[in-house]
Amino acid sequence: MRRLISALFLLLLITVGSSASPTHWQKRVREPCKKLVLYFHDIIYNGHNAKNATSAIVGAPSWGNKTILAGQNHFGDVVVFDDPITLDNNLHSPPVGRAQGFYIYDKKEIFTSWFAFSFVFNSTQHKGSINFAGADPLMNKTRDISVIGGTGDFFMTRGVATLSTDAFEGEVYFRLRVDMNLYECW
Amino acid sequence: MRRLISALFLLLLITVGSSASPTHWQKRVREPCKKLVLYFHDIIYNGHNAKNATSAIVGAPSWGNKTILAGQNHFGDVVVFDDPITLDNNLHSPPVGRAQGFYIYDKKEIFTSWFAFSFVFNSTQHKGSINFAGADPLMNKTRDISVIGGTGDFFMTRGVATLSTDAFEGEVYFRLRVDMNLYECW
Amino acid sequence: MRRLISALFLLLLITVGSSASPTHWQKRVREPCKKLVLYFHDIIYNGHNAKNATSAIVGAPSWGNKTILAGQNHFGDVVVFDDPITLDNNLHSPPVGRAQGFYIYDKKEIFTSWFAFSFVFNSTQHKGSINFAGADPLMNKTRDISVIGGTGDFFMTRGVATLSTDAFEGEVYFRLRVDMNLYECW
Numbered sequence: 001m002r003r004l005i006s007a008l009f010l011l012l013l014i015t016v017g018s019s020a021s022p023t024h025w026q027k028r029v030r031e032p033c034k035k036l037v038l039y040f041h042d043i044i045y046n047g048h049n050a051k052n053a054t055s056a057i058v059g060a061p062s063w064g065n066k067t068i069l070a071g072q073n074h075f076g077d078v079v080v081f082d083d084p085i086t087l088d089n090n091l092h093s094p095p096v097g098r099a100q101g102f103y104i105y106d107k108k109e110i111f112t113s114w115f116a117f118s119f120v121f122n123s124t125q126h127k128g129s130i131n132f133a134g135a136d137p138l139m140n141k142t143r144d145i146s147v148i149g150g151t152g153d154f155f156m157t158r159g160v161a162t163l164s165t166d167a168f169e170g171e172v173y174f175r176l177r178v179d180m181n182l183y184e185c186w
Numbered sequence: 187m188r189r190l191i192s193a194l195f196l197l198l199l200i201t202v203g204s205s206a207s208p209t210h211w212q213k214r215v216r217e218p219c220k221k222l223v224l225y226f227h228d229i230i231y232n233g234h235n236a237k238n239a240t241s242a243i244v245g246a247p248s249w250g251n252k253t254i255l256a257g258q259n260h261f262g263d264v265v266v267f268d269d270p271i272t273l274d275n276n277l278h279s280p281p282v283g284r285a286q287g288f289y290i291y292d293k294k295e296i297f298t299s300w301f302a303f304s305f306v307f308n309s310t311q312h313k314g315s316i317n318f319a320g321a322d323p324l325m326n327k328t329r330d331i332s333v334i335g336g337t338g339d340f341f342m343t344r345g346v347a348t349l350s351t352d353a354f355e356g357e358v359y360f361r362l363r364v365d366m367n368l369y370e371c372w
Numbered sequence: 373m374r375r376l377i378s379a380l381f382l383l384l385l386i387t388v389g390s391s392a393s394p395t396h397w398q399k400r401v402r403e404p405c406k407k408l409v410l411y412f413h414d415i416i417y418n419g420h421n422a423k424n425a426t427s428a429i430v431g432a433p434s435w436g437n438k439t440i441l442a443g444q445n446h447f448g449d450v451v452v453f454d455d456p457i458t459l460d461n462n463l464h465s466p467p468v469g470r471a472q473g474f475y476i477y478d479k480k481e482i483f484t485s486w487f488a489f490s491f492v493f494n495s496t497q498h499k500g501s502i503n504f505a506g507a508d509p510l511m512n513k514t515r516d517i518s519v520i521g522g523t524g525d526f527f528m529t530r531g532v533a534t535l536s537t538d539a540f541e542g543e544v545y546f547r548l549r550v551d552m553n554l555y556e557c558w
Contacts, residue, residue, distance in 0.1 A: 030341075030372060058245075059244040059245040059264055060244055061231070061242040061243070061244050061266075062231070062233070062242070062243070062251075062252035062253050064244075075242065075266070075268075076242045077244070078244055078245065078264070078266070078288075104244070104266050104287075104288055106266050106267065106268045106286045106287065106288075107268040107284075108268070112268070112286065114286050114287050114288070114302075114304065116302060133302065133304075133317050133319065133334060133335065134315060134317050134335070134337070135304035135306045137306065144314075144315070144337035144338065145317075146317045146334060146336065146337065147335070148317070148335050158335065158342065160335075160337055160341065160342070183342055183372075
């Protein structure tokens with residue numbers, strides 16, 4: 001009897017012990033382990049704003065050129081950017097990092113784009129980077145893209161980022177609000 | 187004795203209880219949690235097919251231009267696309283969404299390409315998007331690329347997509363079959 | 373008493389049994405499950421080296437062209453590559469695969485770039501591919517980008533790759549060392 005109970009106890013210790021080991025198991029919950037809201041600001045080079053521009057058209061279809069977004073809803077334009085990231089919606093707030101990458105306009109009939117870029121942080125609050133990719137059907141109020149990885153403070157992260165156009169001025173300036181919900185945090 | 191058994195029982199309840207909590211643990215099995223087979227159809231703009239074209243050359247090497255794929259196995263051509271996705275291999279079937287993104291030809295000696303794109307669904311069956319990236323050595327019968335994320339019905343998904351060229355006509359039309367095996371489903 | 377112990381034992385078997393099932397649970401540990409160090413070699417086409425070049429400028433800003441990297445720290449240049457991967461830092465070592473994809477220069481003030489590419493292996497040691505994306509602030513000694521997926525031997529992998537510029541010659545040749553730490557291995 002006593003031996004049976006001892007055996008039971010040993011088994012229990014093993015079972016319970018395994019969950020208290022230094023490696024921790026990954027939970028898959030639909031609640032974010034981290035949330036972040038940031039803004040970034042894109043000023044497209046148009047031939048006259050070299051000083052302020054943060055992005056430039058670098059690819060265009062045969063009917064386009066590189067100082068003005070092409071006709072047919074900019075279909076085929078490729079834009080490379082290095083945009084300031086701010087904590088609020090003010091272009092002149094101190095940037096906490098840079099949004100770096102590119103977007104393409106990819107539909108003739110309406111405005112829609114595709115993004116691949118990184119948030120590269122350099123602030124007291126955050127070091128490291130977050131990498132994004134996904135379709136941005138920009139006529140929708142909100143659009144979801146994927147957080148596909150991260151480094152530094154955002155080591156190995158994954159999640160979903162909801163983009164919304166916070167403001168735009170003609171075809172030169174736009175500001176994107178990015179609501180990040182990270183579901184994998186290491 | 188009774189107290190010992192009570193203690194054992196309490197421990198058991200804790201152990202068992204933790205696995206019955208609303209958060210569920212992630213299994214890592216090499217069996218897909220979701221499988222999908224879809225087709226997409228690419229019609230490259232060649233200067234004469236503006237009405238039907240679903241893609242356009244937007245970047246080319248110094249020896250290329252934008253209405254015909256470049257010599258040297260199209261090395262350096264960048265193509266932006268917005269292609270209809272269908273459930274079967276018929277271009278004229280009702281599309282269930284759009285394949286949006288770009289591909290590049292990236293080898294001088296043979297045809298090979300690199301893809302980054304999204305499936306953006308808009309059908310009664312599927313809402314949301316799936317994001318892809320990877321090398322497509324298109325002379326091979328099948329090629330594997332990565333599913334790097336998803337949104338909506340495909341929230342946080344990951345997996346492997348096997349591409350195969352289902353048909354092509356000259357250098358203007360090709361149809362890709364995509365066999366998706368998703369191994370992470372939230 | 374005996375029945376109580378029997379019940380306890382049954383519970384234990386269920387608990388212990390569940391962790392011994394054929395599906396194994398994912399551990400989340402900050403220790404790599406696989407480590408790899410590889411080099412790749414990029415020779416940019418400059419109008420005179422067609423035979424040796426492994427990459428070409430395919431997109432450029434309005435102030436650039438396609439046989440020389442643009443002013444303003446190459447901001448806006450898009451380069452497509454198909455570079456040999458070697459086990460050591462010798463360009464002439466037998467390649468174990470090809471690094472295929474593209475990079476963009478994305479800042480006016482300093483050199484910095486953004487990469488999306490695959491390692492496509494074809495050696496006795498490795499079959500399959502690894503996919504990468506991320507910012508490469510190349511003036512830093514080391515830069516971390518994300519491993520966003522893989523196929524074949526690297527099925528479903530994720531991790532962090534640390535890039536460092538191992539050597540460069542003018543603006544035509546550079547060699548990158550890639551230290552991969554994979555934290556998800558299936």
